[in-house]
Amino acid sequence: MIELIRSWLVGITCAAAIVALCESLAPAGTVRKIGRLTGGLVLLLAIVQPVMKLNMDDFAGILTSYRVDAEVAAMDMGVENARLMKGIIEEETAAYILDKAEALGIDCRVDVTAAMGEEEGDYPIPHKVTVVGDLTQDQRRELTRRIEADLAIPAERQAYEREEVE
Structure with a gap:
C-alpha cells in the first residue's frame, strides 16, 4: 500500500x-x-x-478483510473490557465489605468473586464472598446480614474461614 x-x-x-x-x-x-x-x-x-x-474486486476484498479485522479487534476489546470490569468490581466490592467489617470491629481479609450477568451485555456482578478472620457468631451474623442487604449476595454464597489475621 x-x-x-x-x-x-x-x-x-x-x-x-x-x-x-x-x-x-x-x-x-x-x-x-x-x-x-x-x-x-x-x-x-x-x-x-x-x-x-x-480493480473493484480487489478493493472489495480489502474492505471485507478490514471489516473482519475490525470486528475481531472489537470482540477482543470487549473480552478485555469485561475482564478488567470484573477485576474492578471484585476489588471495589471487597473494599466495601472490608469497610463494613471494620465498622463492626472485625479484623479480616475479604475475597470476592464476580460472575457475568445472565443477559448479553450485562456487567459482572459480585457472586461469592469469602471472609477470612476470627469472627464471633454475632459478628458473622451481622456481616452476613449486611452483605445480603447491601450487595444481594445470599448467605449460601458467603463463606467464612477461621484464620488469625496479623
Whole structure:
C-alpha cells in the first residue's frame, strides 16, 4: 500500500516537472495557453490514473478483510473490557465489605468473586464472598446480614474461614 502511494506521488511529481519545463520553453501567446491546458490535463491524468487502474474486486476484498479485522479487534476489546470490569468490581466490592467489617470491629481479609450477568451485555456482578478472620457468631451474623442487604449476595454464597489475621 505504501509502495502504491509512493509511486503515485512520484508520477504526479514527474508530470508536474515535465509540464513546468514545457511551459517555460513554450513561446508566449496562444501556444503557451494551449500548453497550459494540455499540461493541466496531463496532471489530471497523473492524479486519477491509480483510480482508473483500481480493480473493484480487489478493493472489495480489502474492505471485507478490514471489516473482519475490525470486528475481531472489537470482540477482543470487549473480552478485555469485561475482564478488567470484573477485576474492578471484585476489588471495589471487597473494599466495601472490608469497610463494613471494620465498622463492626472485625479484623479480616475479604475475597470476592464476580460472575457475568445472565443477559448479553450485562456487567459482572459480585457472586461469592469469602471472609477470612476470627469472627464471633454475632459478628458473622451481622456481616452476613449486611452483605445480603447491601450487595444481594445470599448467605449460601458467603463463606467464612477461621484464620488469625496479623
